[in-house]
Amino acid sequence: MTMILGLYNYWVVIVLMMIGFYMIIAHGNLIKKIVGLNIFQTSVFIFYISVGNIEGGSAPIWDESIILYSNPLPHVLILTAIVVGLATTALALALIVRLNEAYGSINEDEIQAMDNQDMVNHSLSNQHRDEEPC
Amino acid sequence: MLAHLPILQVIVPLMAAPACLLLRRPKLVWLFTLLASALAFIISILLLQQVMIAGTISYELGGWSPPWGIEYRVDKLNAFIAIIISGLSTLVLLASRTSIEKEISADKHTLFYILYLLSLTGMLGIVTTGDAFNVFVFLEISSLSAYSLIALGKDRRAIWSSFQYLIMGTIGATFILIAIGLMYQMTGTLNMADLATRLPEVAETRTVITAYAFFIVGVCLKLALFPLHLWLPNAYVYAPSIVTAFFAATSTKVAAYLLIRFTFSIFGLSFSFTTLPMGTLFLTLGLLGIFVASTVAIYQDNIKHVFAYSSVAQTGYMIVGFSMATTAGLSAMLLHMFNHALMAGALFLALAAVTYRVGATKISDFQGLGRQMPFTMAAIVIGGLSVIGVPLTAGFVSKWHLVVAAIGKDWWVVAGLLLLGSLLAVIYVWRIVETAYFNAPMTGKDSVEEAPMAFLFPIWILASANVYFGIDTRLSVETATAAAKGLFGVAP
Numbered sequence: 042m043t044m045i046l047g048l049y050n051y052w053v054v055i056v057l058m059m060i061g062f063y064m065i066i067a068h069g070n071l072i073k074k075i076v077g078l079n080i081f082q083t084s085v086f087i088f089y090i091s092v093g094n095i096e097g098g099s100a101p102i103w104d105e106s107i108i109l110y111s112n113p114l115p116h117v118l119i120l121t122a123i124v125v126g127l128a129t130t131a132l133a134l135a136l137i138v139r140l141n142e143a144y145g146s147i148n149e150d151e152i153q154a155m156d157n158q159d160m161v162n163h164s165l166s167n168q169h170r171d172e173e174p175c
Numbered sequence: 176m177l178a179h180l181p182i183l184q185v186i187v188p189l190m191a192a193p194a195c196l197l198l199r200r201p202k203l204v205w206l207f208t209l210l211a212s213a214l215a216f217i218i219s220i221l222l223l224q225q226v227m228i229a230g231t232i233s234y235e236l237g238g239w240s241p242p243w244g245i246e247y248r249v250d251k252l253n254a255f256i257a258i259i260i261s262g263l264s265t266l267v268l269l270a271s272r273t274s275i276e277k278e279i280s281a282d283k284h285t286l287f288y289i290l291y292l293l294s295l296t297g298m299l300g301i302v303t304t305g306d307a308f309n310v311f312v313f314l315e316i317s318s319l320s321a322y323s324l325i326a327l328g329k330d331r332r333a334i335w336s337s338f339q340y341l342i343m344g345t346i347g348a349t350f351i352l353i354a355i356g357l358m359y360q361m362t363g364t365l366n367m368a369d370l371a372t373r374l375p376e377v378a379e380t381r382t383v384i385t386a387y388a389f390f391i392v393g394v395c396l397k398l399a400l401f402p403l404h405l406w407l408p409n410a411y412v413y414a415p416s417i418v419t420a421f422f423a424a425t426s427t428k429v430a431a432y433l434l435i436r437f438t439f440s441i442f443g444l445s446f447s448f449t450t451l452p453m454g455t456l457f458l459t460l461g462l463l464g465i466f467v468a469s470t471v472a473i474y475q476d477n478i479k480h481v482f483a484y485s486s487v488a489q490t491g492y493m494i495v496g497f498s499m500a501t502t503a504g505l506s507a508m509l510l511h512m513f514n515h516a517l518m519a520g521a522l523f524l525a526l527a528a529v530t531y532r533v534g535a536t537k538i539s540d541f542q543g544l545g546r547q548m549p550f551t552m553a554a555i556v557i558g559g560l561s562v563i564g565v566p567l568t569a570g571f572v573s574k575w576h577l578v579v580a581a582i583g584k585d586w587w588v589v590a591g592l593l594l595l596g597s598l599l600a601v602i603y604v605w606r607i608v609e610t611a612y613f614n615a616p617m618t619g620k621d622s623v624e625e626a627p628m629a630f631l632f633p634i635w636i637l638a639s640a641n642v643y644f645g646i647d648t649r650l651s652v653e654t655a656t657a658a659a660k661g662l663f664g665v666a667p
Contacts, residue, residue, distance in 0.1 A: 062346075065342060065346070071338070074342065078342065078345055078346075081346070081349060082345075082349055085349055085352055085353055085356065088353070088356055089356050092356060092359070092360045115356070115359065118308055121308075121312060122311070122352060125311075125312065125315045125319075128315075128319055129315070129319065129341070129345050132319055132322055132323065132341065133338065133341055133342075136322070136326060136334055136337060136338045136341065137338070139326065139334045140331075140334050140335060140338060143331035143334055144331065144335075152335055156332055156335065159332075
């Protein structure tokens with residue numbers, strides 16, 4: 042029981058991570074994929090933050106009455122990671138906009154199908170070119 | 176000034192990137208970028224010289240002493256990889272201005288150079304830093320700029336492959352972040368040297384093993400080791416040619432460096448190869464990578480695809496050297512990293528030249544190019560021979576060292592398989608040679624001319640380097656061996 046309740050923060054991390062990972066793999070909609078990616082990254086942020094916390098520990102502001110402090114370093118690290126995650130999301134959304142302009146779709150399967158169709162058309166036109174009398 | 180070289184290695188391209196915005200005029204920006212990259216190259220040469228004479232350099236960022244402050248730590252391995260990255264980056268930049276004229280719209284030229292510099296910053300940062308979390312940050316700097324650079328490609332598939340790379344790359348980087356978090360949880364430190372001393376005490380715990388597992392999967396995604404290579408071929412093919420030349424020569428080398436650094440310097444040899452069966456795992460994946468990727472390369476229609484899959488196969492060779500866990504195997508791996516950077520640089524730059532003149536790199540576009548673009552094609556042939564591993568080319572030297580290292584471990588079957596893998600390379604290289612030299616040009620393509628000097632100059636520097644390091648191996652072999660010995664803690 043302590044395995045489940047005592048370490049509940051890690052269970053939250055694992056569950057969120059799996060939800061995010063599943064969304065990235067299973068969803069065809071690119072926006073949903075990015076949402077999944079965000080949940081996946083957030084789970085790691087929670088992991089770092091809970092690692093830094095010490096039970097009964099105070100915020101790392103010096104005061105004579107406080108004996109126990111939480112470790113601020115993982116929190117600082119995660120600020121950096123959040124910024125990185127933000128940049129990734131922004132870039133991914135920008136790419137989705139461009140994909141929508143180029144393909145008229147934000148669905149993975151549809152885009153892949155159009156790419157495959159392009160390949161077939163291209164090789165057909167190549168054959169045509171070869172057959173033309175010189 | 177000399178004492179600050181480790182940080183200057185990263186700061187120079189980092190500061191040069193936003194400065195490009197002030198210059199505005201693309202030609203000036205190009206010159207400036209070239210200058211910054213060349214400066215980074217000179218710095219890495221100086222660093223290697225210092226390291227070779229005086230041993231490992233430790234640089235304290237902001238004067239905070241490690242393990243509390245961030246430390247930049249340069250030893251023979253870092254310096255060697257930094258030279259590969261900054262050197263290739265400079266050579267590729269020489270051709271970039273001409274190449275992007277036809278592939279990227281004019282208003283995006285300045286942005287292209289900024290992204291290029293940021294990507295270079297990230298790679299050099301990963302290599303010089305001695306702090307595990309810094310690795311993650313620099314990894315994301317180089318990756319984010321890489322995604323944008325790939326998306327600059329003309330074809331709409333460039334955006335799609337960039338997006339796929341973004342998903343894969345972010346998962347990989349996040350896995351590395353998890354690994355670093357777990358390591359921090361067990362040891363309370365992020366400094367690599369400090370981690371190395373503290374990890375053995377807790378090495379038998381499940382947390383550390385999990386950390387290593389996350390790290391390996393994350394870094395192998397970046398390394399594009401078979402079977403995690405799926406993002407690489409399309410990203411290389413649809414990116415602007417010059418970007419492909421840059422990444423093919425450098426980016427997988429950075430991931431390979433991370434693999435070496437974390438496995439040998441941080442987790443330690445006995446943990447990864449005795450406690451965990453990493454040797455067998457990497458040997459299997461490496462060999463599979465060589466054979467599967469080389470076979471797929473044979474059936475490709477686009478020559479960029481051919482050499483992209485060939486790059487995956489060459490990574491397989493590096494990993495086989497890695498899996499031996501001996502000084503000989505590791506120095507063969509480092510040597511192959513250096514030599515593959517030369518081959519990939521020469522080949523992809525030549526392909527960029529072909530794209531510039533012909534407009535595409537399908538196998539049918541190569542008909543008659545042997546006569547129309549003799550110098551470019553000759554460079555492709557030299558690069559191809561080097562990929563195969565023909566004597567008197569750089570590729571031969573590293574494969575020779577690899578086979579000798581395998582025999583040194585009594586792995587006769589592996590040695591045989593490595594040679595067999597080269598035969599597959601003969602097939603895909605020969606296809607190109609045959610099409611280019613024994614076919615008349617296609618109708619409508621009679622007017623194709625030799626590539627301009629901007630291409631030929633860097634291409635031929637790299638092609639002759641392929642030959643030079645195939646004959647005079649003192650420099651490359653000595654440095655690689657010294658770096659490998661340093662990792663095993665043997666005084667060189």
